[in-house]
Amino acid sequence: MLEVASTTKGMLVPRMTSAQRTAISSPAQGLLVYQTDGTAGFYYNASATATANWLWLPDKAGAGDNLGNGTATTAVKLAGNSLSNNGTGGISITDAGNVTVTGNNTVTGNSSTTGNSTVTGNGSVAGTLVVGATSVDPKAALDVTSTTKGLLPPRLTLTQRNAMGVPTVGMLIVQTDNTPGLYQYTATGWASVGAGNYTAESSSVGAAPTTAVTVSPAATNLVYTNNSSTTIGSVTLSPGTEGQRLVIVNNDLQYLPVVSGSGTGNILPGYAARFIYTNGAWRRES
Known part of the structure; x- marks a missing residue:
């Protein structure tokens, strides 16, 4: 019905402010x-009724996909x-659902991960991390729930x-050398968690002291x-090796006081x- 042809001129549609556009009655x-x-640009009315529904036609180069102004009706494919x-940086997601965050990750609600999640910066969850x-x-x-995997500190x-x-x-680590094992940090220093293997390599047996003694075990x-x-x-322990x-x-009939880096305990x-x-x-473990 209308054909405009030119190699030197363009077509200029009506220009107006936002207030003027919304003031148009029954467009x-x-x-x-x-x-x-x-937000300057082209707008068109998508409504077939008297109530206008103005939609912005974003500049593809300047505005990108403009995901923030719409609601996805299908899965968003990052390709x-x-x-x-x-x-x-940002968030990368593989086809298998594995998530990698290359910056810091802050979640103010609950976070649930059923695949793999890798954070190379700091991760913060104010709710529950599942x-x-x-x-x-x-x-x-x-x-953490699993019947086939464990938790690796x-x-x-x-x-x-x-x-x-x-x-x-309360901090936990796994020490890999010099008596390896699971360690926790206590108010008196690092301490091994669990009994470990205390099978005696050698034993020193003697009557409990009647006066304070210092022992080099x-x-x-x-x-x-x-x-x-x-x-x-009391028994005071001399320095040992890391x-x-x-x-x-204590097979005596009385409490045996032992002085160590954890204080004096009976x-x-x-x-x-x-x-x-x-x-x-020396730190007391149990």
Whole structure:
């Protein structure tokens, strides 16, 4: 009905402000205008009724896909690209559903991951982080579910562990050398978690002291028998070697005070206590 041809001129549709556009009464479906303020660009009325439904025709080069102004009705296909604010880094998702975040990740609600998730920066979840399940335990900050996999804490050598300085009490690591095992940081330093293997390589047996003594434990087990006295002295442990373990058995009829880097603690009659030498001091483990 209308054919415009030119090699030197263009077609200029009506230009107006946002207020002028929205003031048009009962615009026809398909009516096209150019808005000069706000989010400038072409707008058309998609409504077939008297109530207008103005839609913006974004500049493809300047606005990209404009996902923020629409609602997806099908899956968004990234085709190997990432979601990013400035074109670098961001979130990458594989066909298998594995997620990689190359920056910092902050989630203010709950986060649930059924595939693999890799964060190379810092990850922060203000709600519950759920791995391997879809339901959320409201009392859990971290909920991990699996019947085929385990939880793998950070693995550090003794040198790397000590280079951390003073961590937060309760921190867990797996130490890979110098008496490897699972360690937790307590108020008195690093301590091995669990009994480990305390099978005696050698034992030192003698009557419990009646006065305070200092002992340099060369054996794996120190076994104190009944001293047949109404008094008992304290046992102070001399420095050992990093990772050295010791079991003290109290077979006396009285409490046996033991002085270590964990302070002075009593071993009940007929009981034993486990110690480990770490960070330059003996620490009681149990």
